[in-house]
Amino acid sequence: MANIKLDNLLKSYGDTEVLHGVNGDINDGEFVVIVGPSGCGKSTLLRMIAGLETVTSGEVSIGGKMVNNLEPADRDIAMVFQNYALYPHMSVYDNMAYGLKIRGIAKSEIKRRVNEAAEILEIGDYLKRKPRALSGGQRQRVAMGRAIVREPSVFLFDEPLSNLDAKLRVQMRLEIRKLQKRLGVTSIFVTHDQVEAMTLGDRLMVLNGGYVEQFGTPIELYENPQTVFVAGFIGSPAMNFIPATARDDGTVELQNGDVVPGVATTGTVTLGVRPEHLVPHDKGMFQIKVLMREQLGANTLIHGVLKGTDTEMVVSLAGTHDISEGAEMRFSAAKKLLHFFDATTGKRLS
Amino acid sequence: MIENRPVLTFLSHLILIFGVAMIAFPIWITFVASTHTDIRMTQVPLPLWPGDQLFVNLNETLIGEGAAGTNNVPVWRMMLNSLVMALSIAFGKIAISLISAFAIVYFKFPFRMMFFWLIFITLMLPVEVRILPTYEVVAKLGLLNSYAGLSLPLIASATATFMFRQVFLTIPDEMLESARIDGAGPMRFFWDILLPLSRTNIAALFVILFIYGWNQYLWPLLITQDTNMTTIVMSIKQLLESAEATPEWNIIMMTALLAMLPPILVVVFMQKLFVKGLTETDK
Numbered sequence: 001m002a003n004i005k006l007d008n009l010l011k012s013y014g015d016t017e018v019l020h021g022v023n024g025d026i027n028d029g030e031f032v033v034i035v036g037p038s039g040c041g042k043s044t045l046l047r048m049i050a051g052l053e054t055v056t057s058g059e060v061s062i063g064g065k066m067v068n069n070l071e072p073a074d075r076d077i078a079m080v081f082q083n084y085a086l087y088p089h090m091s092v093y094d095n096m097a098y099g100l101k102i103r104g105i106a107k108s109e110i111k112r113r114v115n116e117a118a119e120i121l122e123i124g125d126y127l128k129r130k131p132r133a134l135s136g137g138q139r140q141r142v143a144m145g146r147a148i149v150r151e152p153s154v155f156l157f158d159e160p161l162s163n164l165d166a167k168l169r170v171q172m173r174l175e176i177r178k179l180q181k182r183l184g185v186t187s188i189f190v191t192h193d194q195v196e197a198m199t200l201g202d203r204l205m206v207l208n209g210g211y212v213e214q215f216g217t218p219i220e221l222y223e224n225p226q227t228v229f230v231a232g233f234i235g236s237p238a239m240n241f242i243p244a245t246a247r248d249d250g251t252v253e254l255q256n257g258d259v260v261p262g263v264a265t266t267g268t269v270t271l272g273v274r275p276e277h278l279v280p281h282d283k284g285m286f287q288i289k290v291l292m293r294e295q296l297g298a299n300t301l302i303h304g305v306l307k308g309t310d311t312e313m314v315v316s317l318a319g320t321h322d323i324s325e326g327a328e329m330r331f332s333a334a335k336k337l338l339h340f341f342d343a344t345t346g347k348r349l350s
Numbered sequence: 351m352i353e354n355r356p357v358l359t360f361l362s363h364l365i366l367i368f369g370v371a372m373i374a375f376p377i378w379i380t381f382v383a384s385t386h387t388d389i390r391m392t393q394v395p396l397p398l399w400p401g402d403q404l405f406v407n408l409n410e411t412l413i414g415e416g417a418a419g420t421n422n423v424p425v426w427r428m429m430l431n432s433l434v435m436a437l438s439i440a441f442g443k444i445a446i447s448l449i450s451a452f453a454i455v456y457f458k459f460p461f462r463m464m465f466f467w468l469i470f471i472t473l474m475l476p477v478e479v480r481i482l483p484t485y486e487v488v489a490k491l492g493l494l495n496s497y498a499g500l501s502l503p504l505i506a507s508a509t510a511t512f513m514f515r516q517v518f519l520t521i522p523d524e525m526l527e528s529a530r531i532d533g534a535g536p537m538r539f540f541w542d543i544l545l546p547l548s549r550t551n552i553a554a555l556f557v558i559l560f561i562y563g564w565n566q567y568l569w570p571l572l573i574t575q576d577t578n579m580t581t582i583v584m585s586i587k588q589l590l591e592s593a594e595a596t597p598e599w600n601i602i603m604m605t606a607l608l609a610m611l612p613p614i615l616v617v618v619f620m621q622k623l624f625v626k627g628l629t630e631t632d633k
Contacts, residue, residue, distance in 0.1 A: 052527050073533030085524035089546040098542070099532035 002063030002076070002153035002186055003028045004049065009058035011044055018044055019210045021058065026188065026203075031180050033189045033201030035233075040207040043158055046190045050079050050156050063153055073102075078147035079156040083163060084139045086131040086146075092118075093127040096146045110149075117148040120179070137168045144176070148183070155180070155187040161196065173199060194234055198222075206230050228346040231272050231339055237314045240278075242271045242286075242306060243343065252340070256308030260285045263340045263349050270346075272339035275301070275316040284332035288313050293323055302329075377610075383603035384408075391599035403600065411604040425605055428582040431500075432564055433612065435581060438501035439563030440556050443510050448548070451514035452540055456526065466515075473508040477569050485572055495576040504569065510555055517551045518544065554627025557620050561613045582609045 004026040011019040019041045026032045034042045047053040049060055051072035059066050067075045086095050093114055100110045118124040121141040131139055140160060147155055157176070161169045177200055180187050191197055197204050198218045206213040206221065206229070214226045218234075225231035231239045244252040244260070246269050252262035260271065276299075278286065287307035294301040302315040302323060315331060323329070340349040379398075383391055386401035413424050453459075454466050477484065484503045493499030521544070529539045545552075570581045580588075586609060589602045617624070 050527075050531065052530065071533075072527075072531045077531065079528075079531050081524045081528060083522065083524055085522065085528040087525065087528075087543060089543075089549075098534075102533040102538065 005061040007059040010056045012056050022212055024215055029184045031187045031202045033197040034205045035191055035197035036207035041210040042190045042207045046156055046158055051075050076152050077154040078150045078152040080143045080147050080160045082159045084143040088131055091128050092142050096149050099150055113149045117145040121145050136164050155185050157189040159191055226348045228341045237275045239272045239274050240313050242311050244269050244271045258285055261335050265349050268343040270341040270343050273333050275314040277333045277337040278315045278331040281332035284330035286331045288329050290325055290327045380603045380606055383599050384607050386600055388598045388600050407600050407604045411601050423577050428580050428585050432581040434497050435500045436560050436563035439504050440559040442505035443507040443559050447507050447510035447514050450511045455518040469508050469511050494573050495579045499573050517548050550623055550627035553623035557624045560616050564613050
């Protein structure tokens with residue numbers, strides 16, 4: 001059990017800086033998901049915590065101890081890799097026992113731990129098999145088992161679900177979450193999938209281009225995104241962004257001249273509103289020309305443009321709706337569900 | 351193929367059978383010659399079917415005096431010499447190239463690529479090219495007429511180093527990272543992970559290198575004067591030369607047959623691993 005502290009972590013390869021000072025405190029027993037688009041530096045960050053990448057500057061502490069210069073094996077961590085990285089020539093049992101053997105742990109203790117982990121993960125029947133005789137999901141379990149038997153104070157997951165098919169992914173996602181709750185081990189999970197991130201994490205760290213955009217609970221990120229990037233990244237379908245101009249009276253004017261209550265500011269702003277927060281309303285402030293609709297059963301997606309502009313809009317309505325394509329509709333949203341961002345910096349305007 | 355063209359099938363089989371006969375016929379003649387007396391082998395026409403002298407000739411060749419007029423040691427001794435040389439070369443080459451490929455792939459050190467290319471360009475310097483300076487070195491080290499002298503200069507191998515480098519490059523980086531997290535040091539990783547994973551490649555290479563070592567002719571000829579150190583491949587030529595009278599074909603052919611045997615055995619017994627090592631890509 002340990003907390004993790006990231007203090008101004010910086011990573012560069014030669015002249016290229018890929019992480020520009022990451023800060024974050026991860027509490028004991030917490031499940032933190034690092035999420036971001038590919039190339040944002042999330043895997044690099046995880047590997048720096050694991051000790052597989054050197055730290056250019058800044059500090060990583062695990063359990064109050066600075067670990068910058070420790071070998072991965074000495075950091076009391078366990079890692080699950082994207083392609084599982086099982087040793088192909090060893091049986092499942094040996095794969096799980098290998099790290100313990102190197103540590104010089106007694107045979108009987110190794111056996112106890114491996115059997116215990118195998119029972120938790122329901123892979124007891126495969127202990128004698130080689131990894132190539134296992135399915136993707138089973139390999140995934142073995143990889144997790146290898147992490148569990150170490151009894152580490154931190155679990156690190158590097159996109160462990162991305163090699164599984166969609167159904168299995170959802171199932172394993174739940175299992176990882178349950179397992180982590182049960183073992184209570186501090187965990188860091190890297191993914192590019194925001195749904196995975198939202199469902200797994202106690203807290204999410206959204207990375208973009210090597211910067212932390214926001215670090216908070218899933219609901220905080222959903223309700224109170226601090227930047228345009230977070231607003232667009234979290235939630236599906238993605239938030240609608242409408243360019244607008246602030247007026248003196250605390251309202252904003254859309255490009256088509258419609259006026260929407262806003263925030264006290266000046267200049268151009270970006271107005272954000274989630275598709276599921278738009279409701280049909282006779283006097284609604286958003287006039288949308290419907291171009292296409294998608295019936296998903298539980299909800300209906302309406303794709304269109306803001307009337308008089310070419311700003312694309314998506315509306316998600318619960319249930320089925322018979323809306324003809326080409327129709328013009330008005331929608332409104334509660335004022336507290338409107339988000340305003342500075343058009344140039346992308347930062348939230350409160 | 352699902353095609354069914356009898357003429358084509360017949361033709362291709364004909365060509366294949368002809369090819370097999372081209373290779374097999376001289377070997378058959380060698381075998382036949384080794385089963386007759388020396389007198390029969392000087393009469394025409396030469397026999398095409400085996401005689402009854404196989405074990406007599408075998409005994410004479412393997413542990414007896416061998417061909418008359420030579421001062422050769424018995425063939426078993428020459429085979430032993432060849433075996434020691436071939437095995438030392440094969441194991442030595444594999445060991446050295448495994449270690450150098452390990453260094454080149456997994457360690458960062460200054461001029462790493464330069465060293466790699468230095469090793470690589472030794473491909474252009476086989477023993478035959480550097481034979482005089484190598485002889486000089488071996489002689490000065492006092493290694494003439496020794497197993498070390500026979501095998502050491504042939505052990506460094508660019509080909510094998512290059513092959514193992516390619517093998518190691520196909521092993522995913524995560525394997526190394528996983529081992530690091532498990533707490534395996536570099537040598538432990540080499541021993542526990544890399545070696546078992548290159549097992550089939552090692553076997554394939556062993557077959558090639560054993561045959562290479564066994565068939566060495568020029569180098570052993572140069573550095574062994576002591577007849578006790580003669581290798582079997584060298585001796586076949588000597589048998590032909592030293593016989594002032596008619597060559598004793600039965601003995602010569604028996605020696606040739608015995609010289610062929612170990613490489614064949616190695617290929618036969620390691621065939622499965624050999625094919626696997628050259629074709630298997632599942633890491």
